[in-house]
Amino acid sequence: MSRIEKSVSSFIPQQFPLFYKDEGPNFIAFVKAYYEWLESNGQVLNHSRSLLDYNDIDTTESQFLIYFKNTYLNSLPESMLVDKRLLVKHVLDLYRSKGTPRSYELLFRILFNESIELYIPGNFLLKPSDGEWVVPRYIEISDNPYLENLIGKQIYNSSKTATAVVENVNQKIINNRLIHVVYLSSIDGRFKYGEKILSESVPEITLNTAPVILGSLTAVAIENGGGGFNQGDIVDVYGTGISGKARIASVRDENGKVSFSLVNGGSGYSINAVVTVATAINLNISNIISSFNIGEKVISSNTTANGTISFANSSFLQLINFSSGINFYTGDTITTSNGASAVVDNITGGGGSGASFQIGGLANKEVLAINIDYIIDSLSLNLNSSSWTYLFVKKPTANLSSVIADTLSYKTIEVGTIAFLSKINPGVGYSANPYINIVEPDVVGQKISDGFGGFKGNNAIVTSSVGSLQGVATAVELINSGFGFTPTDTVFLSTPYNQGIVVTGSAVVDTDGVGDGYWKNNKSFISDIMMIQDSYYYQNFSYEILVNRMLGVYENLVKDLIHPSGVALFGRFRLKNELTSEQSESKTFVKIKYDIFSASGGQTSFTPSAGYTVGSLEVYRNYKIIANTSYANNTADVITVTNANTYIDVNDPIYYSVPAGNTAINNLTGNTYYYVTFANSSSIALSTTIGGTNANISETRTGAGEIHEFQGIKLSNSEFTAANGVSVMLNSAAALGDIIEIRVYS
Numbered sequence: 001m002s003r004i005e006k007s008v009s010s011f012i013p014q015q016f017p018l019f020y021k022d023e024g025p026n027f028i029a030f031v032k033a034y035y036e037w038l039e040s041n042g043q044v045l046n047h048s049r050s051l052l053d054y055n056d057i058d059t060t061e062s063q064f065l066i067y068f069k070n071t072y073l074n075s076l077p078e079s080m081l082v083d084k085r086l087l088v089k090h091v092l093d094l095y096r097s098k099g100t101p102r103s104y105e106l107l108f109r110i111l112f113n114e115s116i117e118l119y120i121p122g123n124f125l126l127k128p129s130d131g132e133w134v135v136p137r138y139i140e141i142s143d144n145p146y147l148e149n150l151i152g153k154q155i156y157n158s159s160k161t162a163t164a165v166v167e168n169v170n171q172k173i174i175n176n177r178l179i180h181v182v183y184l185s186s187i188d189g190r191f192k193y194g195e196k197i198l199s200e201s202v203p204e205i206t207l208n209t210a211p212v213i214l215g216s217l218t219a220v221a222i223e224n225g226g227g228g229f230n231q232g233d234i235v236d237v238y239g240t241g242i243s244g245k246a247r248i249a250s251v252r253d254e255n256g257k258v259s260f261s262l263v264n265g266g267s268g269y270s271i272n273a274v275v276t277v278a279t280a281i282n283l284n285i286s287n288i289i290s291s292f293n294i295g296e297k298v299i300s301s302n303t304t305a306n307g308t309i310s311f312a313n314s315s316f317l318q319l320i321n322f323s324s325g326i327n328f329y330t331g332d333t334i335t336t337s338n339g340a341s342a343v344v345d346n347i348t349g350g351g352g353s354g355a356s357f358q359i360g361g362l363a364n365k366e367v368l369a370i371n372i373d374y375i376i377d378s379l380s381l382n383l384n385s386s387s388w389t390y391l392f393v394k395k396p397t398a399n400l401s402s403v404i405a406d407t408l409s410y411k412t413i414e415v416g417t418i419a420f421l422s423k424i425n426p427g428v429g430y431s432a433n434p435y436i437n438i439v440e441p442d443v444v445g446q447k448i449s450d451g452f453g454g455f456k457g458n459n460a461i462v463t464s465s466v467g468s469l470q471g472v473a474t475a476v477e478l479i480n481s482g483f484g485f486t487p488t489d490t491v492f493l494s495t496p497y498n499q500g501i502v503v504t505g506s507a508v509v510d511t512d513g514v515g516d517g518y519w520k521n522n523k524s525f526i527s528d529i530m531m532i533q534d535s536y537y538y539q540n541f542s543y544e545i546l547v548n549r550m551l552g553v554y555e556n557l558v559k560d561l562i563h564p565s566g567v568a569l570f571g572r573f574r575l576k577n578e579l580t581s582e583q584s585e586s587k588t589f590v591k592i593k594y595d596i597f598s599a600s601g602g603q604t605s606f607t608p609s610a611g612y613t614v615g616s617l618e619v620y621r622n623y624k625i626i627a628n629t630s631y632a633n634n635t636a637d638v639i640t641v642t643n644a645n646t647y648i649d650v651n652d653p654i655y656y657s658v659p660a661g662n663t664a665i666n667n668l669t670g671n672t673y674y675y676v677t678f679a680n681s682s683s684i685a686l687s688t689t690i691g692g693t694n695a696n697i698s699e700t701r702t703g704a705g706e707i708h709e710f711q712g713i714k715l716s717n718s719e720f721t722a723a724n725g726v727s728v729m730l731n732s733a734a735a736l737g738d739i740i741e742i743r744v745y746s
Contacts, residue, residue, distance in 0.1 A: 097672070104562060117545075119543065120544075132521055138184060139184065139197070140484075142211045174484030194212065215511070224505075229248045230251065244491070266418060266460030267416070279320070285342035288341070351432075353427055354425055359418050368415055415457070423502045440457035481514050485509055547571070550573060555571065596740070597739070606727065612744045626704070638678065644681065645679040645680050645681055651690050652714075664708075665708070667698055675687050677694050
């Protein structure tokens with residue numbers, strides 16, 4: 001459009017013939033003065049030459065503002081506090097956001113320059129089976145320098161049978177092994193042990209350098225079912241890995257199980273003492289010639305069956321380490337190398353395997369200095385023999401001239417009384433009580449008296465009994481895969497209350513792992529927050545405005561301008577008070593200024609038009625997004641927003657703004673409020689309702705794409721500095737065109 005000159009009087013002299021300059025200069029001056037008068041404010045030429053200015057809200061005369069108001073703001077009252085010129089230019093923000101929380105905020109700023117709160121009763125309705133149960137899924141993989149680059153990206157396995165989006169990557173050191181735990185979402189297929197992980201978005205990871213899936217605990221193959229469990233019991237799972245959990249799926253009662261009882265914890269034991277549980281054969285004997293001694297070997301003269309005596313009296317022998325496949329029989333004559341003999345009258349036991357236990361803890365602890373120069377292999381040597389060298393650990397060349405203190409070596413060992421037993425395995429198939437012995441090798445050889453006629457390190461008493469055992473686990477259901485388990489690893493399953501009895505099994509390490517599940521929301525739980533529907537206030541189609549005004553003041557305006565049809569409107573008078581430390585006076589906070597800045601590239605400093613004190617302002621920021629396939633992930637239904645979870649939380653409302661003439665991302669509606677359902681360091685997902693299903697985003701645009709915005713994201717106090725009452729400093733520089741909104745309160 002051609003520009004219209006406001007002043008034409010300067011052109012008047014050029015409109016006359018040249019002779020007027022000589023013969024009529026006063027007439028020319030008169031006509032020019034006349035036109036200057038017509039160009040003055042309020043005169044006809046001024047008006048005619050300003051018609052285009054009058055059509056522009058920024059340059060129109062105040063007397064014409066009423067016409068703009070009647071055209072664009074007809075439903076708004078004249079008494080509104082906002083700058084009418086500014087409102088006319090931005091009123092589309094109000095009209096386009098009708099029915100959204102943003103429209104209510106804008107309306108009350110326009111009418112009363114006040115902030116409001118919206119309460120949606122439908123978000124607090126108790127709904128059976130409406131809670132969302134979330135089970136974390138992850139894979140354990142080997143190291144790679146580009147793992148952090150996978151966050152927010154889609155990955156796939158080397159067999160191309162599974163895909164997922166990476167949510168986060170953590171490191172764990174388990175039993176001196178470095179393991180990377182990659183948390184996943186939008187999983188399609190199964191990531192299997194031994195496969196590699198790749199991503200089209202991270203080309204630095206190639207097939208040759210890709211991290212390998214180490215596998216997570218997928219199941220446990222039960223080998224020994226323990227005892228005393230109930231179906232549904234939660235047990236801890238551990239072995240080479242940690243933090244596993246399982247649920248007892250089925251149990252049964254079994255015979256031939258061994259129960260252990262700690263009768264006397266003795267003294268002089270370490271936590272790693274040698275525990276022997278051996279299957280035993282019991283022989284009742286008669287016609288005894290000479291005596292049978294513990295440790296001697298007996299042999300059947302009839303079958304060559306043999307075993308070692310672990311207990312003996314005048315009519316009974318207990319044998320361990322007996323021959324396999326060759327049996328004793330009633331009537332057999334048994335003998336020892338020392339000439340003792342007897343006839344076997346009765347035989348019991350001989351069956352069973354697997355029973356065991358460990359020392360669970362110590363009491364009455366003490367520290368002993370133990371000599372470690374063992375001479376058991378040199379008992380036949382003379383002290384002055386040349387073979388005596390290398391006998392002493394500390395001084396291998398010691399001889400008869402050496403000082404004893406300089407020659408002998410000692411080590412300290414913490415010992416005590418056995419307090420309880422752990423990792424109890426009742427075994428299977430026992431027909432007689434097994435032989436039990438607990439020895440601390442380093443201590444027992446010192447022959448340290450325990451004060452009761454025995455020696456430390458060999459004086460504990462644990463008894464056993466064989467019988468039926470209830471609650472033997474036969475199957476378990478994994479509920480937490482833990483970390484660091486390896487294929488065929490022996491794993492233990494136990495509960496603190498089950499007296500140390502454990503289930504043992506073999507680890508099945510195959511696919512991705514699962515973590516402890518949790519409820520994402522409390523919609524299905526009875527509480528003082530969730531309410532029963534009353535079909536009036538508490539229903540899905542109602543809302544309440546909380547503001548420092550009575551409902552009657554604004555009800556009609558809200559209904560005329562932004563109220564959705566079919567929805568019930570309620571109002572509540574709100575009074576915000578702050579109790580100061582110096583005096584008990586109430587102070588009402590009222591917003592006095594609302595500034596919007598369009599940032600230049602790299603800008604960090606913004607100056608509100610009203611002064612403030614620290615803590616009296618809020619800062620909001622709009623973030624640009626690009627509508628193309630690189631930013632809108634069709635598979636994961638997420639939109640790329642760098643460092644999203646540093647300033648966006650789940651359930652935050654954000655306004656999706658699409659410029660005029662642009663097209664919204666498919667399955668999103670432009671200029672509409674959405675709620676954040678997911679946010680990590682690189683992307684977010686949206687829903688039309690709090691806690692709702694993610695919008696099924698679909699995008700086909702490639703290349704540069706269109707520039708859209710997420711508006712009204714509130715910055716945390718750590719993201720900006722407001723110290724001097726004049727300017728606000730952002731910690732992260734704004735991009736060109738970013739909208740920064742500063743709300744000052746007083």
